[in-house]
Amino acid sequence: EYKKMVRSVKGLSGAGEWYVFKSLLPNLENQNVLDLGCGFGWHCRYAREQKANSVIGVDISEKMLHKAREMTDDPYISYLNMPLEDIHFSAEQFDVIISSLAFHYVKSFEEICKKVFSYLKPGGIFVFSVEHPIFTSRNEQDWYYDEHGNRLHWPIDHYQLEGVRETTFLAENVIKYHRTISTYLNDLIQVGFQIQAVEEPRPSEEMLAEIPEMKDENRRPMFLLISAVKNILK
Amino acid sequence: EYKKMVRSVKGLSGAGEWYVFKSLLPNLENQNVLDLGCGFGWHCRYAREQKANSVIGVDISEKMLHKAREMTDDPYISYLNMPLEDIHFSAEQFDVIISSLAFHYVKSFEEICKKVFSYLKPGGIFVFSVEHPIFTSRNEQDWYYDEHGNRLHWPIDHYQLEGVRETTFLAENVIKYHRTISTYLNDLIQVGFQIQAVEEPRPSEEMLAEIPEMKDENRRPMFLLISAVKNILK
Numbered sequence: 531e532y533k534k535m536v537r538s539v540k541g542l543s544g545a546g547e548w549y550v551f552k553s554l555l556p557n558l559e560n561q562n563v564l565d566l567g568c569g570f571g572w573h574c575r576y577a578r579e580q581k582a583n584s585v586i587g588v589d590i591s592e593k594m595l596h597k598a599r600e601m602t603d604d605p606y607i608s609y610l611n612m613p614l615e616d617i618h619f620s621a622e623q624f625d626v627i628i629s630s631l632a633f634h635y636v637k638s639f640e641e642i643c644k645k646v647f648s649y650l651k652p653g654g655i656f657v658f659s660v661e662h663p664i665f666t667s668r669n670e671q672d673w674y675y676d677e678h679g680n681r682l683h684w685p686i687d688h689y690q691l692e693g694v695r696e697t698t699f700l701a702e703n704v705i706k707y708h709r710t711i712s713t714y715l716n717d718l719i720q721v722g723f724q725i726q727a728v729e730e731p732r733p734s735e736e737m738l739a740e741i742p743e744m745k746d747e748n749r750r751p752m753f754l755l756i757s758a759v760k761n762i763l764k
Numbered sequence: 765e766y767k768k769m770v771r772s773v774k775g776l777s778g779a780g781e782w783y784v785f786k787s788l789l790p791n792l793e794n795q796n797v798l799d800l801g802c803g804f805g806w807h808c809r810y811a812r813e814q815k816a817n818s819v820i821g822v823d824i825s826e827k828m829l830h831k832a833r834e835m836t837d838d839p840y841i842s843y844l845n846m847p848l849e850d851i852h853f854s855a856e857q858f859d860v861i862i863s864s865l866a867f868h869y870v871k872s873f874e875e876i877c878k879k880v881f882s883y884l885k886p887g888g889i890f891v892f893s894v895e896h897p898i899f900t901s902r903n904e905q906d907w908y909y910d911e912h913g914n915r916l917h918w919p920i921d922h923y924q925l926e927g928v929r930e931t932t933f934l935a936e937n938v939i940k941y942h943r944t945i946s947t948y949l950n951d952l953i954q955v956g957f958q959i960q961a962v963e964e965p966r967p968s969e970e971m972l973a974e975i976p977e978m979k980d981e982n983r984r985p986m987f988l989l990i991s992a993v994k995n996i997l998k
Contacts, residue, residue: 685917690982
Protein backbone atom coordinates (compact mmCIF):
# COMPACT_ATOMS: atom_id res chain seq x y z
CA GLU A 531 0.00 0.00 0.00
CA TYR A 532 2.83 2.37 0.83
CA LYS A 533 4.03 1.93 -2.74
CA LYS A 534 0.83 3.58 -3.97
CA MET A 535 1.11 6.72 -1.83
CA VAL A 536 1.84 9.91 -3.73
CA ARG A 537 5.20 10.27 -2.02
CA SER A 538 6.16 6.75 -3.10
CA VAL A 539 5.06 7.09 -6.72
CA LYS A 540 6.16 10.65 -7.39
CA GLY A 541 9.12 10.54 -5.05
CA LEU A 542 10.26 13.62 -3.21
CA SER A 543 8.00 16.05 -5.06
CA GLY A 544 5.03 14.04 -3.75
CA ALA A 545 6.04 14.64 -0.14
CA GLY A 546 4.50 17.81 1.29
CA GLU A 547 7.41 18.53 3.60
CA TRP A 548 10.19 17.91 1.05
CA TYR A 549 10.59 21.56 0.10
CA VAL A 550 11.38 22.32 3.74
CA PHE A 551 13.61 19.27 4.24
CA LYS A 552 15.57 20.25 1.13
CA SER A 553 16.07 23.79 2.43
CA LEU A 554 17.77 22.40 5.53
CA LEU A 555 20.33 20.34 3.59
CA PRO A 556 23.85 21.69 3.14
CA ASN A 557 25.60 21.65 -0.23
CA LEU A 558 26.06 17.93 -0.91
CA GLU A 559 28.78 18.21 -3.53
CA ASN A 560 31.68 15.85 -2.77
CA GLN A 561 30.05 14.86 0.52
CA ASN A 562 29.78 11.36 1.95
CA VAL A 563 26.17 10.88 2.89
CA LEU A 564 24.31 8.37 5.07
CA ASP A 565 20.52 8.03 4.82
CA LEU A 566 18.86 6.28 7.77
CA GLY A 567 15.56 4.70 6.72
CA CYS A 568 16.07 5.27 3.01
CA GLY A 569 12.99 3.36 1.81
CA PHE A 570 12.84 3.48 -1.99
CA GLY A 571 16.06 5.50 -2.12
CA TRP A 572 14.66 8.82 -3.28
CA HIS A 573 16.88 10.87 -0.98
CA CYS A 574 19.94 8.77 -1.87
CA ARG A 575 19.48 9.43 -5.56
CA TYR A 576 18.79 13.10 -4.88
CA ALA A 577 22.08 13.37 -2.98
CA ARG A 578 23.96 11.93 -5.96
CA GLU A 579 22.17 14.33 -8.32
CA GLN A 580 23.59 17.04 -6.06
CA LYS A 581 27.04 15.52 -6.73
CA ALA A 582 27.49 13.74 -3.40
CA ASN A 583 30.65 11.65 -3.44
CA SER A 584 28.96 8.51 -2.09
CA VAL A 585 25.72 7.58 -0.42
CA ILE A 586 24.81 4.70 1.87
CA GLY A 587 21.11 4.05 2.44
CA VAL A 588 19.96 1.84 5.32
CA ASP A 589 16.50 0.36 5.68
CA ILE A 590 14.87 -2.46 7.64
CA SER A 591 12.60 -3.40 4.72
CA GLU A 592 14.22 -5.69 2.17
CA LYS A 593 11.14 -5.19 -0.02
CA MET A 594 11.68 -1.45 -0.19
CA LEU A 595 15.39 -1.85 -0.81
CA HIS A 596 14.62 -4.28 -3.64
CA LYS A 597 12.58 -1.55 -5.29
CA ALA A 598 15.24 1.03 -4.42
CA ARG A 599 17.88 -1.05 -6.21
CA GLU A 600 15.61 -1.44 -9.25
CA MET A 601 15.34 2.36 -9.45
CA THR A 602 19.05 2.99 -8.89
CA ASP A 603 21.81 2.65 -11.47
CA ASP A 604 24.72 4.18 -9.63
CA PRO A 605 27.78 2.39 -8.19
CA TYR A 606 28.22 5.16 -5.61
CA ILE A 607 24.94 4.38 -3.88
CA SER A 608 24.91 1.34 -1.55
CA TYR A 609 21.84 -0.03 0.17
CA LEU A 610 22.13 -1.91 3.45
CA ASN A 611 19.30 -4.01 4.87
CA MET A 612 19.24 -3.78 8.67
CA PRO A 613 17.39 -2.16 11.57
CA LEU A 614 18.62 1.38 12.25
CA GLU A 615 19.54 0.24 15.76
CA ASP A 616 22.16 -2.14 14.29
CA ILE A 617 24.16 0.29 12.16
CA HIS A 618 27.89 0.37 12.72
CA PHE A 619 30.17 2.70 10.80
CA SER A 620 33.55 4.29 11.41
CA ALA A 621 34.05 7.43 13.46
CA GLU A 622 33.94 10.54 11.25
CA GLN A 623 32.98 8.55 8.14
CA PHE A 624 30.27 10.94 6.91
CA ASP A 625 29.84 14.63 6.17
CA VAL A 626 26.06 14.57 6.17
CA ILE A 627 23.59 12.16 7.77
CA ILE A 628 19.91 12.43 6.89
CA SER A 629 16.75 10.58 7.85
CA SER A 630 13.21 11.05 6.63
CA LEU A 631 10.31 9.87 8.79
CA ALA A 632 12.08 6.89 10.33
CA PHE A 633 13.03 7.67 13.93
CA HIS A 634 9.50 7.46 15.30
CA TYR A 635 9.85 3.72 14.62
CA VAL A 636 13.02 3.50 16.71
CA LYS A 637 12.88 2.83 20.45
CA SER A 638 15.86 4.90 21.57
CA PHE A 639 16.50 8.20 19.86
CA GLU A 640 19.38 8.81 22.24
CA GLU A 641 21.27 5.78 20.90
CA ILE A 642 20.74 7.00 17.33
CA CYS A 643 22.07 10.44 18.33
CA LYS A 644 25.21 9.00 19.88
CA LYS A 645 25.94 6.91 16.78
CA VAL A 646 25.21 9.71 14.33
CA PHE A 647 27.40 12.11 16.31
CA SER A 648 30.26 9.62 16.24
CA TYR A 649 29.94 8.84 12.51
CA LEU A 650 29.94 12.53 11.50
CA LYS A 651 33.08 14.51 10.83
CA PRO A 652 33.54 17.65 12.95
CA GLY A 653 31.26 20.27 11.44
CA GLY A 654 29.12 17.53 9.90
CA ILE A 655 25.39 18.04 9.50
CA PHE A 656 22.47 15.93 10.72
CA VAL A 657 19.07 16.65 9.13
CA PHE A 658 16.02 14.57 9.91
CA SER A 659 12.24 14.55 9.95
CA VAL A 660 9.89 12.66 12.25
CA GLU A 661 6.19 12.60 12.80
CA HIS A 662 5.54 15.50 15.15
CA PRO A 663 5.07 14.65 18.84
CA ILE A 664 1.71 16.38 18.59
CA PHE A 665 0.84 13.84 15.91
CA THR A 666 2.07 10.76 17.79
CA SER A 667 0.75 11.44 21.30
CA ARG A 668 -2.36 9.25 21.03
CA ASN A 669 -2.62 5.69 19.73
CA GLU A 670 -5.42 6.81 17.43
CA GLN A 671 -3.31 9.42 15.62
CA ASP A 672 -6.42 10.82 14.00
CA TRP A 673 -8.63 13.90 14.04
CA TYR A 674 -11.54 14.23 16.45
CA TYR A 675 -14.76 14.21 14.42
CA ASP A 676 -18.30 15.38 15.05
CA GLU A 677 -21.29 13.12 14.32
CA HIS A 678 -21.30 14.30 10.70
CA GLY A 679 -17.71 13.30 10.12
CA ASN A 680 -16.32 16.85 10.24
CA ARG A 681 -12.87 17.30 11.67
CA LEU A 682 -13.46 19.26 14.91
CA HIS A 683 -9.85 19.56 16.03
CA TRP A 684 -6.68 17.54 16.55
CA PRO A 685 -6.74 15.84 19.95
CA ILE A 686 -3.69 15.55 22.24
CA ASP A 687 -3.40 13.18 25.17
CA HIS A 688 -0.70 11.28 27.10
CA TYR A 689 1.86 13.76 25.77
CA GLN A 690 4.32 13.24 28.62
CA LEU A 691 4.09 9.45 28.46
CA GLU A 692 6.88 8.54 26.08
CA GLY A 693 7.03 5.09 24.52
CA VAL A 694 5.06 2.67 22.40
CA ARG A 695 2.02 3.73 20.38
CA GLU A 696 0.04 0.96 18.72
CA THR A 697 -1.47 2.54 15.68
CA THR A 698 -2.45 1.84 12.10
CA PHE A 699 -0.91 3.06 8.87
CA LEU A 700 -2.60 2.21 5.58
CA ALA A 701 -4.75 -0.39 7.37
CA GLU A 702 -1.71 -2.19 8.84
CA ASN A 703 -0.91 -2.28 12.55
CA VAL A 704 2.33 -0.53 13.32
CA ILE A 705 4.33 0.26 16.43
CA LYS A 706 5.62 3.78 16.78
CA TYR A 707 7.46 5.48 19.61
CA HIS A 708 6.17 8.78 20.93
CA ARG A 709 8.71 11.22 22.31
CA THR A 710 8.29 14.80 23.43
CA ILE A 711 9.73 17.73 21.49
CA SER A 712 12.07 18.45 24.38
CA THR A 713 13.45 14.90 24.26
CA TYR A 714 14.30 15.20 20.57
CA LEU A 715 16.08 18.51 21.17
CA ASN A 716 17.80 17.69 24.46
CA ASP A 717 19.05 14.29 23.25
CA LEU A 718 20.75 16.06 20.35
CA ILE A 719 22.20 18.81 22.54
CA GLN A 720 23.41 16.40 25.20
CA VAL A 721 25.49 14.31 22.78
CA GLY A 722 27.11 17.51 21.51
CA PHE A 723 25.01 18.71 18.59
CA GLN A 724 24.20 22.37 18.11
CA ILE A 725 20.65 22.99 16.88
CA GLN A 726 20.63 24.98 13.63
CA ALA A 727 16.94 25.03 12.75
CA VAL A 728 13.65 23.49 13.78
CA GLU A 729 10.81 23.34 11.28
CA GLU A 730 7.15 22.38 11.47
CA PRO A 731 6.32 22.53 7.76
CA ARG A 732 3.03 23.88 6.57
CA PRO A 733 1.70 22.89 3.15
CA SER A 734 3.15 24.83 0.23
CA GLU A 735 0.91 27.08 -1.88
CA GLU A 736 1.14 24.53 -4.71
CA MET A 737 -0.01 21.71 -2.44
CA LEU A 738 -2.89 23.80 -1.09
CA ALA A 739 -4.02 24.60 -4.62
CA GLU A 740 -3.71 21.00 -5.80
CA ILE A 741 -5.15 19.16 -2.78
CA PRO A 742 -7.93 21.08 -0.96
CA GLU A 743 -7.81 18.89 2.18
CA MET A 744 -4.24 20.09 2.70
CA LYS A 745 -5.65 23.20 4.39
CA ASP A 746 -6.22 21.05 7.48
CA GLU A 747 -2.45 20.71 7.74
CA ASN A 748 -2.42 24.30 8.99
CA ARG A 749 -4.50 23.19 11.96
CA ARG A 750 -1.84 20.96 13.51
CA PRO A 751 1.83 20.29 12.82
CA MET A 752 2.32 16.84 11.28
CA PHE A 753 6.10 16.77 10.93
CA LEU A 754 9.05 17.97 12.95
CA LEU A 755 12.30 18.66 11.07
CA ILE A 756 15.58 19.40 12.80
CA SER A 757 18.95 20.43 11.48
CA ALA A 758 21.94 20.07 13.81
CA VAL A 759 25.69 20.44 13.44
CA LYS A 760 28.42 18.43 15.15
CA ASN A 761 29.90 21.21 17.22
CA ILE A 762 33.55 21.64 16.27
CA LEU A 763 34.36 22.92 19.76
CA LYS A 764 33.57 19.54 21.34
CA GLU B 765 -7.75 37.53 41.22
CA TYR B 766 -4.20 36.73 40.16
CA LYS B 767 -3.08 37.74 43.63
CA LYS B 768 -5.04 34.81 45.06
CA MET B 769 -3.49 32.13 42.86
CA VAL B 770 -1.21 29.68 44.62
CA ARG B 771 1.78 30.92 42.67
CA SER B 772 1.06 34.48 43.74
CA VAL B 773 0.53 33.73 47.41
CA LYS B 774 3.20 31.09 47.94
CA GLY B 775 5.61 32.53 45.39
CA LEU B 776 7.93 30.32 43.42
CA SER B 777 7.18 27.15 45.36
CA GLY B 778 3.54 27.51 44.32
CA ALA B 779 4.44 27.39 40.62
CA GLY B 780 4.46 23.85 39.23
CA GLU B 781 7.21 24.56 36.72
CA TRP B 782 9.53 26.42 39.08
CA TYR B 783 11.66 23.39 39.94
CA VAL B 784 12.46 23.03 36.23
CA PHE B 785 12.97 26.77 35.64
CA LYS B 786 15.37 26.85 38.57
CA SER B 787 17.36 23.94 37.16
CA LEU B 788 17.99 25.93 33.97
CA LEU B 789 19.42 28.97 35.76
CA PRO B 790 23.18 29.42 35.94
CA ASN B 791 24.95 30.31 39.16
CA LEU B 792 23.67 33.82 39.88
CA GLU B 793 26.42 34.88 42.29
CA ASN B 794 27.79 38.32 41.38
CA GLN B 795 25.68 38.39 38.23
CA ASN B 796 23.69 41.34 36.90
CA VAL B 797 20.21 40.04 36.24
CA LEU B 798 17.25 41.37 34.25
CA ASP B 799 13.75 39.90 34.78
CA LEU B 800 11.26 40.65 31.99
CA GLY B 801 7.70 40.50 33.29
CA CYS B 802 8.70 40.32 36.94
CA GLY B 803 5.17 40.58 38.41
CA PHE B 804 5.36 40.45 42.20
CA GLY B 805 9.13 40.20 42.05
CA TRP B 806 9.54 36.62 43.26
CA HIS B 807 12.30 35.81 40.75
CA CYS B 808 14.08 39.11 41.46
CA ARG B 809 14.24 38.36 45.17
CA TYR B 810 15.30 34.78 44.46
CA ALA B 811 18.19 36.07 42.33
CA ARG B 812 19.41 38.25 45.19
CA GLU B 813 19.10 35.31 47.61
CA GLN B 814 21.46 33.56 45.21
CA LYS B 815 23.84 36.52 45.66
CA ALA B 816 23.17 38.25 42.37
CA ASN B 817 24.98 41.58 42.20
CA SER B 818 21.93 43.53 41.06
CA VAL B 819 18.51 42.82 39.63
CA ILE B 820 16.20 44.89 37.46
CA GLY B 821 12.60 43.74 37.18
CA VAL B 822 10.34 45.12 34.44
CA ASP B 823 6.57 44.81 34.35
CA ILE B 824 3.69 46.53 32.57
CA SER B 825 1.47 46.32 35.66
CA GLU B 826 2.02 49.14 38.14
CA LYS B 827 -0.32 47.30 40.54
CA MET B 828 1.91 44.26 40.59
CA LEU B 829 5.03 46.36 40.96
CA HIS B 830 3.43 48.19 43.89
CA LYS B 831 3.02 44.85 45.62
CA ALA B 832 6.51 43.79 44.51
CA ARG B 833 8.01 46.89 46.14
CA GLU B 834 6.05 46.20 49.34
CA MET B 835 7.59 42.75 49.49
CA THR B 836 11.11 43.91 48.67
CA ASP B 837 13.57 45.52 51.04
CA ASP B 838 16.71 45.50 48.97
CA PRO B 839 18.47 48.48 47.33
CA TYR B 840 19.97 46.19 44.69
CA ILE B 841 16.58 45.33 43.19
CA SER B 842 14.97 47.98 40.96
CA TYR B 843 11.50 47.73 39.48
CA LEU B 844 10.64 49.47 36.22
CA ASN B 845 7.08 49.99 35.06
CA MET B 846 6.85 49.70 31.26
CA PRO B 847 5.76 47.36 28.49
CA LEU B 848 8.44 44.79 27.65
CA GLU B 849 8.49 46.18 24.10
CA ASP B 850 9.78 49.52 25.42
CA ILE B 851 12.83 48.35 27.34
CA HIS B 852 16.11 49.98 26.51
CA PHE B 853 19.35 49.03 28.22
CA SER B 854 23.04 49.19 27.36
CA ALA B 855 24.78 46.61 25.22
CA GLU B 856 26.29 43.85 27.35
CA GLN B 857 24.75 45.23 30.56
CA PHE B 858 23.56 41.86 31.93
CA ASP B 859 24.96 38.41 32.63
CA VAL B 860 21.60 36.70 32.91
CA ILE B 861 18.18 37.64 31.54
CA ILE B 862 15.12 35.72 32.68
CA SER B 863 11.41 35.85 31.98
CA SER B 864 8.60 33.81 33.44
CA LEU B 865 5.32 33.46 31.51
CA ALA B 866 5.38 36.90 29.90
CA PHE B 867 6.33 36.59 26.22
CA HIS B 868 3.01 35.11 25.12
CA TYR B 869 1.63 38.59 25.87
CA VAL B 870 4.17 40.22 23.54
CA LYS B 871 3.47 40.68 19.85
CA SER B 872 6.98 40.24 18.47
CA PHE B 873 9.21 37.64 20.06
CA GLU B 874 11.86 38.40 17.47
CA GLU B 875 12.21 41.99 18.74
CA ILE B 876 12.58 40.74 22.30
CA CYS B 877 15.27 38.29 21.14
CA LYS B 878 17.27 41.00 19.41
CA LYS B 879 17.17 43.24 22.47
CA VAL B 880 17.99 40.46 24.93
CA PHE B 881 20.90 39.33 22.75
CA SER B 882 22.27 42.87 22.67
CA TYR B 883 21.89 43.47 26.41
CA LEU B 884 23.68 40.22 27.35
CA LYS B 885 27.42 39.94 27.76
CA PRO B 886 29.13 37.36 25.54
CA GLY B 887 28.46 34.00 27.14
CA GLY B 888 25.40 35.43 28.90
CA ILE B 889 22.38 33.26 29.56
CA PHE B 890 18.72 33.75 28.61
CA VAL B 891 16.19 31.54 30.41
CA PHE B 892 12.47 31.97 29.88
CA SER B 893 9.14 30.21 30.12
CA VAL B 894 6.01 30.74 28.03
CA GLU B 895 2.68 29.07 27.76
CA HIS B 896 3.28 26.16 25.41
CA PRO B 897 2.20 26.62 21.77
CA ILE B 898 0.06 23.52 22.24
CA PHE B 899 -1.70 25.42 25.01
CA THR B 900 -2.16 28.68 23.11
CA SER B 901 -3.27 27.40 19.69
CA ARG B 902 -7.01 27.90 20.23
CA ASN B 903 -8.81 30.97 21.61
CA GLU B 904 -10.60 28.68 24.08
CA GLN B 905 -7.39 27.40 25.67
CA ASP B 906 -9.35 24.74 27.49
CA TRP B 907 -9.86 20.98 27.55
CA TYR B 908 -12.44 19.30 25.36
CA TYR B 909 -15.16 17.85 27.61
CA ASP B 910 -17.77 15.16 27.20
CA GLU B 911 -21.41 15.78 28.19
CA HIS B 912 -20.63 14.80 31.78
CA GLY B 913 -17.86 17.35 32.11
CA ASN B 914 -15.00 14.86 31.85
CA ARG B 915 -11.83 16.04 30.16
CA LEU B 916 -11.69 13.97 26.96
CA HIS B 917 -8.45 15.37 25.57
CA TRP B 918 -6.64 18.62 24.87
CA PRO B 919 -7.72 20.05 21.49
CA ILE B 920 -5.33 21.69 19.00
CA ASP B 921 -6.41 23.88 16.09
CA HIS B 922 -5.05 26.78 14.00
CA TYR B 923 -1.54 25.80 15.11
CA GLN B 924 0.18 27.34 12.10
CA LEU B 925 -1.78 30.59 12.36
CA GLU B 926 0.42 32.76 14.53
CA GLY B 927 -0.94 35.89 16.14
CA VAL B 928 -3.65 37.15 18.44
CA ARG B 929 -5.69 34.84 20.65
CA GLU B 930 -8.60 36.38 22.51
CA THR B 931 -8.98 34.33 25.62
CA THR B 932 -9.91 34.56 29.27
CA PHE B 933 -7.77 34.24 32.37
CA LEU B 934 -9.42 34.26 35.78
CA ALA B 935 -12.67 35.54 34.18
CA GLU B 936 -10.91 38.52 32.54
CA ASN B 937 -10.52 38.93 28.78
CA VAL B 938 -6.89 38.86 27.76
CA ILE B 939 -4.99 39.05 24.51
CA LYS B 940 -2.23 36.52 24.00
CA TYR B 941 0.00 35.84 21.01
CA HIS B 942 0.29 32.30 19.73
CA ARG B 943 3.57 31.29 18.11
CA THR B 944 4.79 27.90 16.96
CA ILE B 945 7.56 26.02 18.74
CA SER B 946 9.75 26.44 15.67
CA THR B 947 9.31 30.22 15.75
CA TYR B 948 10.47 30.41 19.37
CA LEU B 949 13.54 28.31 18.58
CA ASN B 950 14.44 29.78 15.19
CA ASP B 951 14.04 33.39 16.37
CA LEU B 952 16.58 32.66 19.11
CA ILE B 953 18.99 30.88 16.77
CA GLN B 954 18.74 33.53 14.07
CA VAL B 955 19.77 36.39 16.37
CA GLY B 956 22.77 34.34 17.47
CA PHE B 957 21.71 32.35 20.51
CA GLN B 958 22.73 28.74 20.98
CA ILE B 959 19.97 26.56 22.44
CA GLN B 960 21.12 24.85 25.64
CA ALA B 961 17.97 23.08 26.79
CA VAL B 962 14.27 22.90 26.03
CA GLU B 963 11.88 21.74 28.73
CA GLU B 964 8.18 20.90 28.82
CA PRO B 965 7.79 20.44 32.57
CA ARG B 966 5.61 17.74 33.97
CA PRO B 967 4.23 18.04 37.52
CA SER B 968 6.62 17.05 40.28
CA GLU B 969 5.85 14.05 42.50
CA GLU B 970 5.07 16.45 45.35
CA MET B 971 2.57 18.38 43.22
CA LEU B 972 0.90 15.16 42.05
CA ALA B 973 0.55 13.99 45.65
CA GLU B 974 -0.77 17.34 46.87
CA ILE B 975 -3.12 18.25 43.99
CA PRO B 976 -4.82 15.24 42.34
CA GLU B 977 -5.94 17.18 39.22
CA MET B 978 -2.28 17.77 38.44
CA LYS B 979 -2.20 14.33 36.80
CA ASP B 980 -3.93 15.90 33.79
CA GLU B 981 -0.79 17.97 33.27
CA ASN B 982 0.83 14.78 31.96
CA ARG B 983 -1.74 14.75 29.15
CA ARG B 984 -0.55 17.93 27.45
CA PRO B 985 2.42 20.25 27.90
CA MET B 986 1.35 23.54 29.47
CA PHE B 987 4.67 25.36 29.55
CA LEU B 988 7.69 25.64 27.29
CA LEU B 989 11.01 26.58 28.91
CA ILE B 990 14.12 27.42 26.94
CA SER B 991 17.68 28.12 28.01
CA ALA B 992 19.96 29.77 25.46
CA VAL B 993 23.48 31.18 25.55
CA LYS B 994 24.82 34.22 23.70
CA ASN B 995 27.28 32.42 21.48
CA ILE B 996 30.77 33.73 22.19
CA LEU B 997 31.80 32.94 18.60
CA LYS B 998 29.40 35.51 17.18
